[in-house]
Amino acid sequence: MITITDVHKQFNTLHVLKGISLSVEKGKVVVIIGPSGSGKTTLLRCLNALEVPTSGSVQIGDVKLDFSKKVERTSIPKLRKQTGMVFQNYNLFPHMTAVENVMEGPVTVKKVDKEKARAKAAALLTKVGLGDKLDHYPAQLSGGQQQRVGIARALAMDPQVMLFDEPTSALDPELVGEVLKVMKELAQEGMTMIVVTHEMGFAREVADEVIFMDQGVIVERDTPSHLFAKPREERTRQFLQHLK
Amino acid sequence: MVPSQKYQRNGLVQMSLSSLFENPERLNRWIDIAQSSFLPLLKGALLYSLTIAIASFFIGLIIAVLTALARLSGIKPLIAFARFYVSIIRGTPLLVQLFIIFYGLPSIGLMIDPIPSAIIGFSLSVGAYSSEVVRAAILSIHKGQWEAAYSMGMTYWQALRRVVLPQAARVSIPPLSNSFISLVKDTSLASVVLVPEMFRKAQEVVAATYEPLLVYAEAALIYWVICFILSIIQDRIENKLDRYV
Numbered sequence: 449m450i451t452i453t454d455v456h457k458q459f460n461t462l463h464v465l466k467g468i469s470l471s472v473e474k475g476k477v478v479v480i481i482g483p484s485g486s487g488k489t490t491l492l493r494c495l496n497a498l499e500v501p502t503s504g505s506v507q508i509g510d511v512k513l514d515f516s517k518k519v520e521r522t523s524i525p526k527l528r529k530q531t532g533m534v535f536q537n538y539n540l541f542p543h544m545t546a547v548e549n550v551m552e553g554p555v556t557v558k559k560v561d562k563e564k565a566r567a568k569a570a571a572l573l574t575k576v577g578l579g580d581k582l583d584h585y586p587a588q589l590s591g592g593q594q595q596r597v598g599i600a601r602a603l604a605m606d607p608q609v610m611l612f613d614e615p616t617s618a619l620d621p622e623l624v625g626e627v628l629k630v631m632k633e634l635a636q637e638g639m640t641m642i643v644v645t646h647e648m649g650f651a652r653e654v655a656d657e658v659i660f661m662d663q664g665v666i667v668e669r670d671t672p673s674h675l676f677a678k679p680r681e682e683r684t685r686q687f688l689q690h691l692k
Numbered sequence: 693m694v695p696s697q698k699y700q701r702n703g704l705v706q707m708s709l710s711s712l713f714e715n716p717e718r719l720n721r722w723i724d725i726a727q728s729s730f731l732p733l734l735k736g737a738l739l740y741s742l743t744i745a746i747a748s749f750f751i752g753l754i755i756a757v758l759t760a761l762a763r764l765s766g767i768k769p770l771i772a773f774a775r776f777y778v779s780i781i782r783g784t785p786l787l788v789q790l791f792i793i794f795y796g797l798p799s800i801g802l803m804i805d806p807i808p809s810a811i812i813g814f815s816l817s818v819g820a821y822s823s824e825v826v827r828a829a830i831l832s833i834h835k836g837q838w839e840a841a842y843s844m845g846m847t848y849w850q851a852l853r854r855v856v857l858p859q860a861a862r863v864s865i866p867p868l869s870n871s872f873i874s875l876v877k878d879t880s881l882a883s884v885v886l887v888p889e890m891f892r893k894a895q896e897v898v899a900a901t902y903e904p905l906l907v908y909a910e911a912a913l914i915y916w917v918i919c920f921i922l923s924i925i926q927d928r929i930e931n932k933l934d935r936y937v
Contacts (some may be wrong), residue, residue, distance in 0.1 A: 498839055529845035537839035543858050554845035556854050605844050 449474040449496070449640060450609055451633040455504030455515075457490055464490045465501070472609070472657075475638045478650040479672070482661035488644045492611050496531040497524045498660060509608045529557065532602030536614040538594040538640065540586040546573055546597045547582040553605045572600040575632050592623030596630055603634075610634065612643040613643070638645075648691060652676060660684045707804070722906055729907060729914060731899045733890050737914050740807075740889035741879040748811050749872050752818025757857075759823035760830060781820035786879055789813050794885035810882035825867045829860035862933045869926035873919050880915075890914060 449471040451538065459463040472478050479563050480488045483597045493499040495506060505514040508530040513519050550569035554560040560568075570582055572662050576596040583622065592682050595615055602610060612631065616624045632643055635654045651658050654674045659669040661682070668681045679685045726819035762774035781789070794809040804812065833856050841851035894911040898904045 496843055498843060525842075525847060526847045526915065528843055532842070533839065533840075533843040535836060537836055538851035539834075541840070541855055541859075552854065553846075557845045568819050601840075601844070661829070 449654045449675060450642075451505075451507045452495070453507075455491070455494055455501045455506065457487070457499060460503045464664055465494065468504070468664075468666060470659070470666065471668075472640065472642065474608075476656045477641045477654050478657045478659060479655040480642065480659045481648070481687075482642045482667075483648070484665075486661040487664040488661045489613055491643050492613050492642060495609075495611055496528045496533055497550065498533075498654060500524075500635065503633045519526055525557075530608045530684045531609045531611055532605055532607035534595070534602050534607075534613065535596050535643055535658060536617050536660075538586070538591070538598045538656065540594055540601070542586050545583045545585055545625060546578060546589070546600075549586070549597055550601045550604045554599065556658060557605070569600070569604060572603055573597065574644055576600050577626070591619045595619065595627045596600045599634075609640040612641065612645065614644055614646070616645065616647055620671065640660075648676070662687070707802065722903065725897070725903055725906060728900075729894075729910060732897070733892050733911055734886060735744060736890035736893035737776050737918060740842065740882070740887055741876065741891075742918065744810055744882060744887065744889065745872070745876045745879050746813065749818055749875055751811065751815040751820060751866075752875075753826075755815060755819025756822035756826045759819060760827035763823070763827050778820045778823060781816055786813065786817050787879060789817070790881060790885050798911075800813055803857030806882070806886040809885050810879070813885075814875060814878065814882075817878075818871060822864075822868060825864050825871070826860065829853075829864040830856060832863050833859050836929060856881055865898050865930055867924070869929075871924070873922050874916060877915055878923065884928055 450470075451653055452468060453664055455465055455468045456463070468487075468491055475512075480491065482488045483660045490499055494501045495508070497506070500519070501515040503516040505512060505516070506527065507513075508527060511523070511527050511530055513523055513527055540546075541552065544552060547566060550566040551562070551573055554565040554568065555558065555562055570579070573579055576599055578593060578596055578600070580590060581593060586597070598615075599610075616627050617629070620628065624647070627648060631641070631643070631650070637642065643650070643655075644672050655671060655672045658672045659668045660674045660675065660679070660681050660683075667676060668679060668684045670680075675684065681687060700914050709871070759774045759777060762770040765771065767791060790809065790813045794806065797804060837855050837859065838851055841855040879887075879889055880891035882889050883895065886892070890911055894907050897907045901907065
């Protein structure tokens with residue numbers, strides 16, 4: 449379903465990703481953990497080409513891009529349409545209401561009829577518990593509510609995979625739960641998800657697989673029960689100890 | 693000779709000031725002129741000054757957005773061209789530009805009528821000055837907004853049109869309103885290329901009546917009232933756009 453092969457990313461002299469290969473099956477939830485600067489966010493952003501890898505290939509569904517060759521400009525939006533991304537800072541469009549935010553992708557990118565898109569957006573917002581906030585602007589919503597709009601907005605494009613970039617890191621502690629709850633429900637419905645997070649509780653409970661990254665490489669990947677209980681690598685052990 | 697000339701001049705000033713208040717005929721003449729010139733002046737203001745300002749502003753804004761995008765494009769020839777254009781327009785007086793367009797271009801066979809000449813000159817001017825405002829406004833929009841738009845599969849133009857420009861427009865409304873109000877006043881320069889706008893009308897009335905103080909003050913008052921109304925409209929728009937910030 450998702451296959452990335454030998455992905456490198458270099459920012460000038462900084463080698464952020466040093467040959468990452470990874471495959472994720474449909475319906476699986478993969479959580480990526482690691483210290484800051486380990487490249488986990490860059491890896492996630494390479495999956496939808498928000499960062500263009502220096503080399504390597506990314507395949508999602510039946511769209512495959514090989515960044516070692518010259519990539520056609522039109523193929524990048526194709527890859528992005530396979531993915532839905534949820535950002536740390538929500539990045540909602542402040543000049544649109546909640547329902548307009550969620551409709552925007554289907555209407556502008558997929559040319560879906562406005563009324564249909566609005567009905568679907570309303571249903572998605574209801575699903576994330578915001579059925580009564582359709583016409584609120586982002587500034588009128590709490591952080592947790594904004595992030596749930598962000599999730600609904602990503603879902604509106606019917607993505608093959610949902611990418612979460614530290615979705616709860618900017619939230620007040622008491623608002624983290626409402627966002628994690630929505631993410632858990634998504635996982636239970638069988639959505640394929642790749643989540644960069646510091647929420648180890650979420651990783652333990654929801655992930656099918658946890659990946660520990662450090663200094664641009666995947667150090668260890670395993671089921672959460674194995675990785676958290678008895679990590680094989682020393683560096684993983686050190687990192688987990690720091691969390692406690 | 694010199695002292696007596698000076699004496700005479702003072703005497704004249706004294707005479708005309710006192711004559712205005714002591715001589716009801718003079719006062720009546722002023723009222724007559726003010727009344728009969730008001731409608732032609734207002735007509736000149738609404739039909740030409742304001743219309744030319746609005747037309748030039750909208751054309752200028754399109755030029756400004758394109759110039760700002762060229763500056764931000766990262767494509768060297770486009771950047772150089774945009775810089776050159778802005779530099780030329782900002783580095784030369786608008787009055788001189790209008791003279792070149794209207795009086796200069798005919799010598800290479802390009803005859804442009806007064807009103808199109810004025811609109812071309814003002815549009816180019818607005819385009820250059822506002823391009824910097826638009827560029828700063830686009831740059832002020834957080835990178836995450838582009839990323840959110842791109843991540844749902846939008847192209848550059850879709851992201852620009854649907855996400856970035858609407859927000860940039862809000863940021864640029866106060867400085868652009870100021871440009872527009874300046875432009876309304878600058879249309880008085882169109883009088884030199886024979887556009888029958890308000891200031892040219894005023895000059896015609898002065899030529900016929902020889903009452904420059906009265907007539908030019910009347911024109912100034914009309915400019916001020918128009919600009920005052922425009923600044924009220926500006927406040928309204930800003931309040932309306934502030935609702936979601």
